[in-house]
Amino acid sequence: MRLGVVFVHGIGREHPGWANQTIARLSRSVHEQLRALQPSAQLPPPEELLIADSVSWDHLFRQRQQLLAQILQATSEPAAEPEGWLQRIQAWLLRKARQAQATLVTEFIGDIIGYLGAENRRAVQEEMTATLDRMAGRCAAHEGRAPLTIIAHSLGTVIASEYVWDLRKRRASSNADGFHPAWELANFFTLGSPLALFSLKFGGAEAFRDPIRLDAASGRWINILNPRDPVGMPLRTLNEEYAAVIHADLLVRGGKYLQCHLEYLQHAKVLRVIAEKLAVDWLALNAALPENRLRQLAAAYDATLRASV
Numbered sequence: 001m002r003l004g005v006v007f008v009h010g011i012g013r014e015h016p017g018w019a020n021q022t023i024a025r026l027s028r029s030v031h032e033q034l035r036a037l038q039p040s041a042q043l044p045p046p047e048e049l050l051i052a053d054s055v056s057w058d059h060l061f062r063q064r065q066q067l068l069a070q071i072l073q074a075t076s077e078p079a080a081e082p083e084g085w086l087q088r089i090q091a092w093l094l095r096k097a098r099q100a101q102a103t104l105v106t107e108f109i110g111d112i113i114g115y116l117g118a119e120n121r122r123a124v125q126e127e128m129t130a131t132l133d134r135m136a137g138r139c140a141a142h143e144g145r146a147p148l149t150i151i152a153h154s155l156g157t158v159i160a161s162e163y164v165w166d167l168r169k170r171r172a173s174s175n176a177d178g179f180h181p182a183w184e185l186a187n188f189f190t191l192g193s194p195l196a197l198f199s200l201k202f203g204g205a206e207a208f209r210d211p212i213r214l215d216a217a218s219g220r221w222i223n224i225l226n227p228r229d230p231v232g233m234p235l236r237t238l239n240e241e242y243a244a245v246i247h248a249d250l251l252v253r254g255g256k257y258l259q260c261h262l263e264y265l266q267h268a269k270v271l272r273v274i275a276e277k278l279a280v281d282w283l284a285l286n287a288a289l290p291e292n293r294l295r296q297l298a299a300a301y302d303a304t305l306r307a308s309v
Helices: 020-037 059-075 085-116 118-136 155-172 195-202 240-245 268-285 291-308
Strands: 003-008 050-055 146-153 183-191 221-225 248-251
Touching: 003 020, 003 118, 003 155, 003 268, 020 050, 020 268, 050 118, 059 118, 085 118, 085 155, 118 155, 118 183, 146 155, 146 268, 155 183, 155 195, 183 268, 221 268, 248 291, 268 291
Parallel strands: 003 050, 003 146, 146 183, 183 221, 221 248
Antiparallel strands: none
16 A cells, blocks of 8 residues: 655746656655565555646646736836936846846735745645645555645645644534545644644634644654755644644755755655654554564654654
8 A cells, every 4th residue: 555645835936847857756756765664565666656746826826926926027127217328237237136126026926925925825725635635546555545745845834734723623614524525634844844833823822723633643743944044944842732742843955045945855864854743654664573663763764753852
């Protein structure tokens, strides 16, 4: 049986299939971990270990953002073309700077403001559900809900957290379990997450005391951040409730200030931490090792995380 893995992107331009290369790299890494744990075992090829897909929600906002960018650029144009060559060069440089500024504001800040609207939030959540439904159609027969790992970046961590919280509440109102009929939340990896900042939307850290919880007892919520990334924030220190559900605020290092915010999925340590957990989960799902050996592997994984914090 295969594990479910879904990627959720953050702000900026993305397209359907944006995570395909990362999915291939992760599948190979999980296969390598399994081969190290079971050198003589008959393993499926890497592409058959996971049911993996990515959520693309950027297109929901793109047309309105592009229109707004055009309006902002047009209103910043000078009334008349300067006469001197030096003045024309300065005007051209200023025009390019304002175009870049308009794009930055509408595409990046616009994603955050756009998502906060109730209608847009529902539209993004419908994209999440469509992706998970599509993935469920690729599942073999499985007793109960299958384990799902969510890997989310930046604003995507907020989207994924609120999706699970909202859908659980909605399904509970009709006496249904979980956030999706086919999937249970096994692991949650948040990369460069501004979720702590979004607590201000609900009254700040003291009021933000109802985090999502994993369905699987063996599951892990690992929050990964880079000290050079001003967007990625620790979550365990937010309050007692978040400390209870998040296994680790895991530091990764390297990269340039701010630019590293865009590089989590290219970081070797991030890929390894996720792959190691998925390898243990795959062995457990397929009953490939005795329970006591699986417990040892889980304890060794946790010890590795503690040593990295």
